[in-house]
Amino acid sequence: MRLHTGVQNRAVSPVVATILMVAVVVVIAASIGAVSLGFGSELKEPEQVRFMGETDVTLGVELRSWDYNGRDTEQGDIDHITIQYDHGPTFEGDEIGSVRVQWENASGQQGELTFVNPNKFSSDTQQEYHNGVVGNFSTGRFTAGDQITIRMVHNRNQKDGETSVTELGPQYVESSWNDIALSGNRPFFRTEKRYPIQFSGTRPINLGDKVTVTFFGPEQTEIVAETTATAKSFESTPEIIDAPGS
Numbered sequence: 001m002r003l004h005t006g007v008q009n010r011a012v013s014p015v016v017a018t019i020l021m022v023a024v025v026v027v028i029a030a031s032i033g034a035v036s037l038g039f040g041s042e043l044k045e046p047e048q049v050r051f052m053g054e055t056d057v058t059l060g061v062e063l064r065s066w067d068y069n070g071r072d073t074e075q076g077d078i079d080h081i082t083i084q085y086d087h088g089p090t091f092e093g094d095e096i097g098s099v100r101v102q103w104e105n106a107s108g109q110q111g112e113l114t115f116v117n118p119n120k121f122s123s124d125t126q127q128e129y130h131n132g133v134v135g136n137f138s139t140g141r142f143t144a145g146d147q148i149t150i151r152m153v154h155n156r157n158q159k160d161g162e163t164s165v166t167e168l169g170p171q172y173v174e175s176s177w178n179d180i181a182l183s184g185n186r187p188f189f190r191t192e193k194r195y196p197i198q199f200s201g202t203r204p205i206n207l208g209d210k211v212t213v214t215f216f217g218p219e220q221t222e223i224v225a226e227t228t229a230t231a232k233s234f235e236s237t238p239e240i241i242d243a244p245g246s
Contacts (some may be wrong), residue, residue, distance in 0.1 A: 076238030093139025111201025
């Protein structure tokens with residue numbers, strides 16, 4: 001009996017140790033995730049579950065109609081993220097504090113872009129690189145069964161202007177073409193003039209990057225919804241478009 005008991009104890013101990021190790025890893029991962037968001041222990045679980053459907057990240061879908069010098073009309077400068085909303089309560093524009101886009105490649109190179117809710121702007125909100133304010137702004141309602149398109153403008157082919165690649169390096173830039181639109185080009189997050197997005201990183205999204213889109217609540221302490229996709233290239237000639245709010 002003693003031999004049997006001893007073998008049993010030795011058999012159980014590694015199992016207990018493994019469980020403890022897994023628990024520690026989970027806690028560490030959760031802590032790192034919260035810190036990376038900048039919210040520490042204040043990050044909350046969503047009160048209502050929202051099920052996001054098909055998500056596509058497509059690079060170079062459109063080209064700004066702005067006629068800057070030396071541009072390549074075969075290379076779009078507006079990347080798209082389209083997200084289908086399958087099931088759940090309505091996203092009220094006023095109830096979303098921000099929409100964050102993060103990307104990472106297999107080597108760990110990362111970047112981040114955030115659209116702050118325009119309702120947090122004021123008539124005096126300034127753009128970072130241009131002289132002027134954002135003008136009028138609006139938000140909308142994202143209901144189940146609808147789709148949104150996030151437009152993100154980069155400067156890779158921009159040779160002049162205040163946000164040229166020569167001045168800033170390759171990145172997403174404030175622009176009148178930055179926009180989060182519902183189907184039918186209805187606004188979800190939209191400004192009349194240049195949208196002052198928040199960018200960090202060394203480059204825009206590249207082909208093959210893993211892209212995560214996160215919707216935050218009004219106080220930036222609650223993840224409302226999240227979805228991921230892998231970036232792909234646009235296989236056709238980009239369409240030249242006017243700014244969505246024009």
